[in-house]
Amino acid sequence: MKQxxxxxxxxxxxxxxxxxxxxxxxxxxxxxxxxxxxxxGDSLTDPxxxxxxxxxxxxxxxxxxxxxxxxxxRFCNGKTFVDYIGQLLGLPIxxxxxxxxATGTNVVRGVNYASAAGxxxxxxxxxxxxxxxxxxxxxxxxxxxxxxxxQMGDEEIVNYLAKAIVVMSLGSNDYINNYMxxxxxxxxxxxxxxxxxxxxxxxxxxxxxxxRSLGLRKFLLGGVGPLGCIPNQLAGGTASTGKxxxxxxxxxxxxxxxxxxxxxDLNTKYNNNDSRTIFAYGNTLGATLDILxxxxxxxxxxxxxxxxxIGRNRGQITCxxxxxxxxxxKEHIFWDAFHPTEAVNRILAQRAYSGSPSDCHPLNIQxxxxx
Numbered sequence: 576m577k578q579x580x581x582x583x584x585x586x587x588x589x590x591x592x593x594x595x596x597x598x599x600x601x602x603x604x605x606x607x608x609x610x611x612x613x614x615x616g617d618s619l620t621d622p623x624x625x626x627x628x629x630x631x632x633x634x635x636x637x638x639x640x641x642x643x644x645x646x647x648x649r650f651c652n653g654k655t656f657v658d659y660i661g662q663l664l665g666l667p668i669x670x671x672x673x674x675x676x677a678t679g680t681n682v683v684r685g686v687n688y689a690s691a692a693g694x695x696x697x698x699x700x701x702x703x704x705x706x707x708x709x710x711x712x713x714x715x716x717x718x719x720x721x722x723x724x725x726q727m728g729d730e731e732i733v734n735y736l737a738k739a740i741v742v743m744s745l746g747s748n749d750y751i752n753n754y755m756x757x758x759x760x761x762x763x764x765x766x767x768x769x770x771x772x773x774x775x776x777x778x779x780x781x782x783x784x785x786x787r788s789l790g791l792r793k794f795l796l797g798g799v800g801p802l803g804c805i806p807n808q809l810a811g812g813t814a815s816t817g818k819x820x821x822x823x824x825x826x827x828x829x830x831x832x833x834x835x836x837x838x839x840d841l842n843t844k845y846n847n848n849d850s851r852t853i854f855a856y857g858n859t860l861g862a863t864l865d866i867l868x869x870x871x872x873x874x875x876x877x878x879x880x881x882x883x884x885i886g887r888n889r890g891q892i893t894c895x896x897x898x899x900x901x902x903x904x905k906e907h908i909f910w911d912a913f914h915p916t917e918a919v920n921r922i923l924a925q926r927a928y929s930g931s932p933s934d935c936h937p938l939n940i941q942x943x944x945x946x
Contacts, residue, residue, distance in 0.1 A: 623648025
């Protein structure tokens with residue numbers, strides 16, 4: 576798949592890739608407990624994979640990246656949740672899988688496979704063009720694994736994979752760009768919310784176990800955030816002033832309940848044998864609601880509109896090219912119609928890394944890394 580892509584080199588993409596490589600080689604603090612991090616997800620954590628795809632879901636233009644080195648393809652003003660997790664683990668910023676520099680020794684500390692509009696289901700996000708679904712991201716990891724095997728011996732690669740951290744954050748698009756778009760997808764006519772959540776979890780489980788079969792042993796599974804509170808949903812006008820859209824939050828909560836139960840089931844089954852595997856559930860919904868409900872405590876003043884975008888609450892669509900974002904970005908919870916600001920990503924990452932069991936169940940990333 577990767578070899579068949581038509582890679583278009585643009586100045587800003589080459590610049591960001593070179594800067595990332597420089598970061599990899601000069602500023603990363605080596606951790607004895609964590610060898611690498613591999614990230615799977617959607618636009619919340621896409622580092623620029625969609626830059627190289629024929630997709631409408633791209634963020635490789637200003638004002639995206641206004642607080643980063645350059646517009647890299649991240650749907651944010653700055654760093655993503657995954658970027659901050661890597662920083663806390665002492666790892667460099669991960670290269671996107673589709674980067675022409677993601678080869679050889681450059682992938683030893685990890686790779687980010689996340690793809691905007693991608694979801695757990697194959698069909699999710701199809702109306703936005705090319706994207707990597709979760710199953711495609713797993714296939715892409717297999718390609719990286721072949722590169723790694725060529726650089727390590729059999730015993731070394733087993734130990735390396737066992738100490739790597741896997742961060743998976745998917746499911747949002749399966750609702751926003753599938754279940755909650757009945758004009759494009761029939762899923763909401765076919766499945767009740769509980770049945771759709773079961774469908775997602777069953778498919779998710781297959782891909783998680785596929786990664787485990789390849790040797791990975793430490794998994795953080797991030798839940799879906801409060802979808803009914805994002806500007807895109809508020810722009811619909813169905814919620815009362817100051818309230819979130821209850822239906823969207825409810826379907827997210829159903830998925831999260833299933834995901835947390837899955838973590839418990841997987842830990843029971845795989846956490847006490849020779850190939851011990853550890854799973855943790857990241858309570859994204861709970862953490863984000865806490866930030867929204869206690870915005871002033873966290874230093875936020877704007878909770879219901881994007882820093883850029885158009886329409887009601889700047890929530891109709893993502894940022895348009897060359898649009899002017901707000902100046903007080905650190906006071907905004909949302910960057911655009913769908914995505915949080917860098918300031919929120921930093922908080923969410925810290926809570927997943929060192930938070931209590933209510934943030935990360937049954938253990939946090941820091942505890943996982945030490946095992």
